[in-house]
Amino acid sequence: xxxxxxxxxxxxxxxxxxxxxxxxxxxxxxxxxxxxxxxxxxxxxxxxxxxxxxxxxxxxxxxxxxxxxxxxxxxxxxxxxxxxxxxxxxxxxxxxxxxxxxxxxxxxxxxxxxxxxxxxxxxxxxxxxxxxxxxxxxxxxxxxxxxxxxxxxxxxxxxxxxxxxxxxxxxxxxxxxxxxxxxxxxxxxxxxxxxxxxxxxxxxxxxxxxxxxxxxxxxxxxxxxxxxxxxxxxxxxxxxxxxxxxxxxxxxxxxxxxxxxxxxxxxxxxxxxxxxxxxxxxxxxxxxxxxxxxxxxxxxxxx
Ligand SMILES: [Fe+2]
Ligand SMILES: [Fe+2]
Numbered sequence: 229x230x231x232x233x234x235x236x237x238x239x240x241x242x243x244x245x246x247x248x249x250x251x252x253x254x255x256x257x258x259x260x261x262x263x264x265x266x267x268x269x270x271x272x273x274x275x276x277x278x279x280x281x282x283x284x285x286x287x288x289x290x291x292x293x294x295x296x297x298x299x300x301x302x303x304x305x306x307x308x309x310x311x312x313x314x315x316x317x318x319x320x321x322x323x324x325x326x327x328x329x330x331x332x333x334x335x336x337x338x339x340x341x342x343x344x345x346x347x348x349x350x351x352x353x354x355x356x357x358x359x360x361x362x363x364x365x366x367x368x369x370x371x372x373x374x375x376x377x378x379x380x381x382x383x384x385x386x387x388x389x390x391x392x393x394x395x396x397x398x399x400x401x402x403x404x405x406x407x408x409x410x411x412x413x414x415x416x417x418x419x420x421x422x423x424x425x426x427x428x429x430x431x432x433x434x435x436x437x438x439x440x441x442x443x444x445x446x447x448x449x450x451x452x453x454x455x456x457x458x459x460x461x462x463x464x465x466x467x468x469x470x471x472x473x474x475x476x477x478x479x480x481x482x483x484x485x486x487x488x489x490x491x492x493x494x495x496x497x498x499x500x501x502x503x504x505x506x507x508x509x510x511x512x513x514x515x516x517x518x519x520x521x522x523x524x525x526x527x528x529x530x531x
Contacts (some may be wrong), residue, residue, distance in 0.1 A: 229412060229413040229417055233412060233413065236415075237380075237413070237417075237418060237421060238365070239386070240426075241301075241380060241384075241418070241421050241422055241425050242258060242425060243514060243522045244328075244380075244383065244384075244422075244425075249514050252279065252361065253279055253280070253283075253320065253324055254324055254328065254528075256272070256275075256276055256376075257276060257317075257320050257321060257324055258426050258428070258456050259272075259503070260272060260273065260276070260295070260317060260320075261317060261369070261426075261428060262427060262428060262429060263364075263367075264365070264366070265314060265317070265365040265369075266391040266503075267277055268313050268317075270308065270313075270398070273308050273313065273316050273317075273320075273372055274283075274304055274305050274308055275306050275322055276306050277307075277308060277316065277320065278437065280323075282323075283319075283320065283323050284304050286319065286323065287304055287307040287311070287316070288301060288302070288304065288306065288307050288320070288448055290307070290315075290319065291306070291307035291308075291310045291311050291383070292307075293355055296309045296310060296311060299393030302459065304348065310402060310468075311451075314365060314368050314369075315452040317372075318346060318349065318372055321372070321373075322342055325379060326338065327380060328379075329383060330383075331392065333379070333382050333383050333386050334382055335378075335386060335389045335393055335454075336378055336382070336389045336393065336469055336470060337470050339518060340469060340470040341375070341378060341469075342518045343372070343417075343467055343514060343515060343518045344375065344449075344462055344463075344467050344468060344469060344517055345371070345372050345373075345375060346372065346374070346514055347462045347467040347511070348374060348375075348455065348458045348462050348467075349368045349369070349371035349372035349458075349515045350368070350371070350510055350514060351371065351458040351461050351462055351510070352368065352371035352413035352454050352455050352457075353365070353367045353368040354366045354372065355367070355439065355457060355498075356454055356459060356509070357446070358473075358494070358498055359488070359492040359494045359498065360453075360492055360493060360494050361450060361454065363451075366431070366451065367451065367455070367458075369432065369433065369453050369458075370432055370451050370454070370456075371455050371458050373419075373428070373435075373436065373460075374435055374436055374439045374455045374459060375419065376415075376419040376422050376423060376424065376436055376437075376488045377417065377418040377419025377420070377421075377436060378415045378419075379413025379422070380415070380419065380421070380422050381407065381415055381418055381433065382416035384418075385411055387410050389407070389411065391410050392406040392407045392409075392410045393406070393471075395397070396453045396459075396471065396473075397470075397471035398467075400471065400472055400473055400474045401473065401474070402475075403434050403442070403469050403475065404416060404440045407500065413428040414440070415440065416436060416437050416438065416439065417438035419433075419437065419438035420433045420434075422436075422437050423436050431449065431451050434449065434450055434451075435451055435452050435454060435455045438452045438456075439452060439455045439459055440456070442456050442484045442487070446482075447487065448484060448490045450485040450488055450492060452461060452484070452485070453488040453491075454488065454489050456482075457479065457482065457484050458486040458490070460477055460479070460482070461479075463475065464477060464510055465511065466470075467514065468518050475515075479521045482495050
């Protein structure tokens with residue numbers, strides 16, 4: 229991206245904050261996303277989730293879903309304790325973003341986008357645990373937020389982003405490649421700018437920037453490698469961007485594999501076939517979670 233376009237995009241992103249539909253919970257929620265999960269105070273999350281009756285109802289509905297236990301949960305606080313901080317952060321963020329983006333601006337189908345984001349969060353976290361990465365919660369958050377640039381492109385470049393998706397879908401090719409051809413930049417670059425504008429930790433903005441371009445880094449951080457692989461696995465397992473993508477992937481020859489193996493030799497012992505089956509086994513939960521949490525508001529937004 230040339231310097232003029234970069235400056236223009238940065239200015240446009242700054243203006244996003246003043247759009248009238250930005251929900252009141254965005255800034256306090258960003259405050260929660262900037263902190264490690266263990267530092268997040270339960271009372272803060274309860275306060276946020278209680279701000280809006282619809283959000284509180286979604287918390288209760290999700291906590292009472294059979295996927296998360298059989299206990300009858302009646303208060304927002306008990307629901308948050310049952311669901312855990314990570315699920316709550318994802319849910320609040322999803323609800324918030326659904327409110328930020330006007331319904332006519334969504335280019336990717338919102339359910340598809342959230343399934344991919346949540347799928348990537350879960351897969352990246354599982355992989356992180358599997359290789360002994362010390363911050364699996366950070367891996368989850370990095371997976372959840374890695375494609376934030378799609379939201380920027382949807383709002384700021386709706387028509388051209390739609391053309392990019394149509395071309396990628398027609399060619400069954402990677403969306404970021406078509407974005408580069410049509411927009412002149414990708415969701416990776418716009419995602420990095422949004423992460424920086426929102427003051428999210430540097431490792432999250434770095435992941436947004438390089439998750440499709442690990443080889444551009446001389447020594448790729450393990451978090452970027454994990455999210456890159458998590459994204460690939462999701463796209464391979466039908467949790468992509470809503471179209472069939474022709475991909476020939478050999479994970480052990482992927483650009484992220486060697487740097488990750490160097491940092492975490494336990495990766496060598498990961499049985500990929502088993503791991504893929506494991507991910508497929510989690511798909512039902514991913515789909516059900518997204519549908520339970522976002523389905524109603526997304527469907528309402530689309531109508
Ligand atoms: Fe991406
Ligand atoms: Fe992705």
